[in-house]
Amino acid sequence: MENKVFFTPGPSELYPTVPRHMASAMENKIGSISHRSQQFKDIYAHAVSGLRQLLQLPDNYEVLFLSSANEIWERSIQNTVEQESFHLVNGSFSDRFYEIAQELGRKASKYEVPFGEGFHLESIAIPASAELIALTHNETSSGVSMPVTDVHAVRARTTSDALIFVDAVSSMPIPDIDYSLIDSAFFSVQKCFGLPAGLGVWLVNDRCMAKAEALQANGFSVGSYHSLTSLLSKAKAHQTPETPNVLNIYLLGQVVEEMNKKGIGLIRQETETKASLIYDYLERSTNFDIAVQEPAHRSTTTIVANTILPTSEINKHLSPYDMAIGSGYGNRKENQVRIANFPAHSVAQVQALVYKLEELVG
Numbered sequence: 001m002e003n004k005v006f007f008t009p010g011p012s013e014l015y016p017t018v019p020r021h022m023a024s025a026m027e028n029k030i031g032s033i034s035h036r037s038q039q040f041k042d043i044y045a046h047a048v049s050g051l052r053q054l055l056q057l058p059d060n061y062e063v064l065f066l067s068s069a070n071e072i073w074e075r076s077i078q079n080t081v082e083q084e085s086f087h088l089v090n091g092s093f094s095d096r097f098y099e100i101a102q103e104l105g106r107k108a109s110k111y112e113v114p115f116g117e118g119f120h121l122e123s124i125a126i127p128a129s130a131e132l133i134a135l136t137h138n139e140t141s142s143g144v145s146m147p148v149t150d151v152h153a154v155r156a157r158t159t160s161d162a163l164i165f166v167d168a169v170s171s172m173p174i175p176d177i178d179y180s181l182i183d184s185a186f187f188s189v190q191k192c193f194g195l196p197a198g199l200g201v202w203l204v205n206d207r208c209m210a211k212a213e214a215l216q217a218n219g220f221s222v223g224s225y226h227s228l229t230s231l232l233s234k235a236k237a238h239q240t241p242e243t244p245n246v247l248n249i250y251l252l253g254q255v256v257e258e259m260n261k262k263g264i265g266l267i268r269q270e271t272e273t274k275a276s277l278i279y280d281y282l283e284r285s286t287n288f289d290i291a292v293q294e295p296a297h298r299s300t301t302t303i304v305a306n307t308i309l310p311t312s313e314i315n316k317h318l319s320p321y322d323m324a325i326g327s328g329y330g331n332r333k334e335n336q337v338r339i340a341n342f343p344a345h346s347v348a349q350v351q352a353l354v355y356k357l358e359e360l361v362g
């Protein structure tokens, strides 16, 4: 049996109670029930109400289930952008959102800073013609996170009624977002929710809905089964247009219920504690060097460091101790490491990782 603890940035370590919930899902034959049954509607409603509580989501937001964050990028553009979107880009994920807008034939523009850097809002001019402003709260490729105060400050710097979209795929539910200052946020479950991949969660407010309806009324294509209007009409009946990932929606509801019992305050506090353990170690390490120079821009959930010893070698050393860390993104595979610090990772597991790394590579 494989006992490895995965500190990889997604897929990652599963939330500790997932095996138990998997067993109960099998006992209740969740894989066989109809997605139009009352049993499914209850599973759906349970996951949504749990998320509303965990995230303190205002009433003018809907919670929608899609297949992945990649899909949500595409649906966001299709449903809310007639002509133009604007993207803050500082790594591979934020750049991919920008590219998707282009691939869908929109006029996309970006404000880009070098890999490993964050943004200084005062130097960014947001085009007044942009209908959607894309922010990435946690750039998983580089380990740069946008301070939540900056996410909140974008609205005041926007002269138009553009919709503000926040990719919080690898940080949700850690940032304490004021949802009245944005219009949409999204995540996929294989990062901070500690679940198997295959489910994207899209939070959208009434302004996004109104935009999609207006585009559709003007004869504009907003997609088919996963248009916002189609998703919303089914969501009202606790259903999805297609046959969804019922098992994962069930597991999400269970994990979120446990997160609510633990309390989001404690989850956030532990995230800070574990991040400090990792960053303090990286700072004194002779092998590693913290990749993000500006402390205010360092992620607490995806911690990136330059490494002298290739990442694959480090993982060979860690393997007998049943631990694995993430490699660098793309061509940084061997000269950077990415260490996930998600709610599924306990303080004790992070302490054990830091202790072993210090012993093995200095």
Ligand SMILES: *Cc1c(COP(=O)(O)O)cnc(C)c1O
Pocket: 010, 067, 068, 069, 070, 071, 093, 136, 138, 139, 140, 167, 168, 169, 170, 188, 200
């Ligand atoms: C992982 C990730 C995505 C893509 O998620 P998928 O579920 O694979 O589509 C998008 N944005 C960020 C910031 C991510 O970390």
